[in-house]
Amino acid sequence: MSKEAELPYVIIVGGGKVGYHLTRHLLERGYEVTLIEKDAARAEWIEHQLGTVSVMVGDGDEMAFLATTGIERARVVVGATGDDEDNLIVCQLAKVKFNVPRTVARVSNPHNVAVFRALGVDAPVSATEVLMGLIEAELGSELVRGVAVKASGTCLVDLALPLVSALVGKRVVDIVLPRGGFIVCIVRSGKPLPPEPDTVVEPGDELVVYSQLLDVAEVGEALARA
Amino acid sequence: MKVIIVGCGRVGARLALQLVGEGHQVAVVDQQVSAFDRLGREFSGQMIVGNCIDEAVLRRAGIESADCFCSLTNGDNRNLMAAQIAQRFFKVPRVITRLYDPIRESVYREQGLETFCPTTLGADLVHDYFIDGINRGHAGPSIGHPEPATGHTEPGTKPPALRAS
Numbered sequence: 001m002s003k004e005a006e007l008p009y010v011i012i013v014g015g016g017k018v019g020y021h022l023t024r025h026l027l028e029r030g031y032e033v034t035l036i037e038k039d040a041a042r043a044e045w046i047e048h049q050l051g052t053v054s055v056m057v058g059d060g061d062e063m064a065f066l067a068t069t070g071i072e073r074a075r076v077v078v079g080a081t082g083d084d085e086d087n088l089i090v091c092q093l094a095k096v097k098f099n100v101p102r103t104v105a106r107v108s109n110p111h112n113v114a115v116f117r118a119l120g121v122d123a124p125v126s127a128t129e130v131l132m133g134l135i136e137a138e139l140g141s142e143l144v145r146g147v148a149v150k151a152s153g154t155c156l157v158d159l160a161l162p163l164v165s166a167l168v169g170k171r172v173v174d175i176v177l178p179r180g181g182f183i184v185c186i187v188r189s190g191k192p193l194p195p196e197p198d199t200v201v202e203p204g205d206e207l208v209v210y211s212q213l214l215d216v217a218e219v220g221e222a223l224a225r226a
Numbered sequence: 227m228k229v230i231i232v233g234c235g236r237v238g239a240r241l242a243l244q245l246v247g248e249g250h251q252v253a254v255v256d257q258q259v260s261a262f263d264r265l266g267r268e269f270s271g272q273m274i275v276g277n278c279i280d281e282a283v284l285r286r287a288g289i290e291s292a293d294c295f296c297s298l299t300n301g302d303n304r305n306l307m308a309a310q311i312a313q314r315f316f317k318v319p320r321v322i323t324r325l326y327d328p329i330r331e332s333v334y335r336e337q338g339l340e341t342f343c344p345t346t347l348g349a350d351l352v353h354d355y356f357i358d359g360i361n362r363g364h365a366g367p368s369i370g371h372p373e374p375a376t377g378h379t380e381p382g383t384k385p386p387a388l389r390a391s
Contacts, residue, residue, distance in 0.1 A: 061303055063329045085279055085303040088310075090332075097333060111281050119310050 008029045011074045011100075013060030014081030015039070015046050018106055022080060024050060034069055036060045059130065060090045063097060071098045079105040079121075084112050091121045154161045157209045168205075173197035181211035229319075230255065230292045232278035232308050233299030237324070239264035246271045253287040256299075278308045281315065289316045290386055297323040301328055353361065 007030055012019050015037030023035045027050060037043040037056045047055045058065040060079070071077065077094035079087025084107055089102035107113050107126040116124035167175060171194045172183055186193045187206035194201065201207075227250045231238045234256035242265060245252050252271035255278045257261065276283035278299060289295070297305035297313040302325045309323040321328045322340045325331040331343040351363045 061330070062327075063333070085301065085304070085307040089303040093330075093333065096337065109277075109280055114280070115307075115311055115315060118314060146315065208376050 009034075009070065009196030010075055010076045010078065011036065011069055011071055011094075012078045012080050013087070014079065014106075015042055015055065019078075019080035020046055022078065023054070027054070027115055034071065037135070038067075046196075060088060061093065063093065066093065066098065071100065074098070074100050075099070076102045076104060081106070082108065084108050088112075088119060088121065089115055091116075094120065095120055112128070123164075157211055158206065167201045167207075168203050169199050171197065172199045172201070175201070177209065177211065181209055184210050186210045227251070227293045228288065228291060229253070229296065230284070230287050230289055230295040230312070231296045231298060232256070233297065233305070234258075234261040234264060234273075235298065235300060236264070238296070240296040241298070242271055243269065253292075255283060255287050279304060279311065281311060283306075284316070289318065292316075292318050293320065294318070294360065295321045297321075302327050306330070306334060306339070313339065 009032045010026055011034050012023050012026075013036045015023075015035050019035060019037070023033050023046070026033045033045065033054050034051050034219075035043075036058055037046065037055060038057070038059060040057045043055045043057045049123045056069060057067075060066065060081070071094060076092070077091060077100045080091040081087055081090075087105040087107070094100040094103050102122050103120075104123040105116055105121045105127065107116055108128070110126045110129040110132065113124045113126050113129060123194045172186075175183065177183075185208040186195050186199060186201070187208065188202060188204075229245055229250055230253050231242050232255045234242070234254050237370065238254060239254075239261075242254050243253050245288040246269065253274060254262070254265065255272060255276060257272045257277055259275050262269075262275075263274070265271070274283060276286065276289045278284065278297075287314060292312075295309065295318040297312075299305055299308070305323045307324060309321050312318040313321045320340070320387070322342065323334070324336070325341050325343050326345050328343050328346050331341050331346075335341050351361075355361045355363070
């Protein structure tokens with residue numbers, strides 16, 4: 001088997017800007033991708049751009065149509081339309097009727113992230129939520145260097161400690177972060193250290209902290225106060 | 227009883243007026259302000275303009291204390307999502323969803339959602355009228371009490387022709 005053949009088959013529903021770029025990106029990486037788009041003219045345009053035959057015109061929520069896309073061998077189905085309800089139903093049908101192992105949904109309303117997760121979508125992704133996290137990190141604390149948001153709805157926050165921080169001289173075991181956050185890694189002089197309970201924070205250390213999304217500002221503040 | 231209706235179309239509006247008339251507490255949710263025109267000026271229930279798949283909007287409609295929830299918008303997926311939020315998230319005791327697509331209806335019925343499908347209901351109704359000579363769509367004793375098909379009907383009891391109503 002060639003390496004390409006081993007890459008998983010991905011189905012993307014919705015050929016808007018998000019769906020189009022996602023398809024293009026995955027194809028460039030050698031994935032087998034089928035893009036499902038309702039609008040025939042849009043589908044034709046995408047097909048022309050991508051130079052492949054992997055665009056199908058149809059409704060991603062029609063069971064009979066989905067059955068013609070080879071969905072039963074898909075490893076990932078992505079609901080990438082602009083409508084939350086359509087993305088939810090596509091993912092649920094993929095999961096329940098075609099046993100697709102992983103479903104990813106684009107979510108417009110950040111409130112729906114928790115709803116999607118409760119209703120069985122493996123990875124609901126809200127651009128608004130991601131941007132909110134970054135903006136809050138930016139506004140909430142000057143300590144925050146970067147944020148990586150995970151599909152699980154949690155994030156890794158990279159924090160630079162100012163020399164004056166009260167955390168300096170404290171042991172890892174004594175640092176309590178809000179809502180179950182914890183220190184994943186300490187970066188000292190550019191080198192990552194695994195945080196042992198007895199590790200003492202030194203001036204200039206950088207901390208990578210695991211935290212619930214949208215608590216970024218809170219984490220920063222708690223650290224600044226600590 | 228407290229009832230939330232999402233979708234103020236013909237069915238939603240008619241149901242809302244009927245329930246209010248019977249003394250129930252009703253909240254209707256629709257995206258379009260103009261949709262509430264169907265309820266008339268006298269309507270004493272609650273009217274909420276907003277997206278029915280937004281939990282904040284549903285909270286405004288009082289979903290936390292609702293006894294019944296009806297998904298009656300024009301979109302099957304929208305109805306399915308609203309109904310699942312009501313049932314699984316807010317634990318509304320009784321939830322019913324309208325679905326035009328019979329296939330999606332059977333899938334979600336299997337998943338434990340209470341549904342009805344105007345497509346199959348309508349087709350069955352016309353079928354029964356033509357083939358069995360029963361007009362279940364006509365207000366009369368046959369609604370809810372389907373009579374067995376006899377194949378031949380007594381003169382004078384033959385159901386009237388289908389009319390637009």
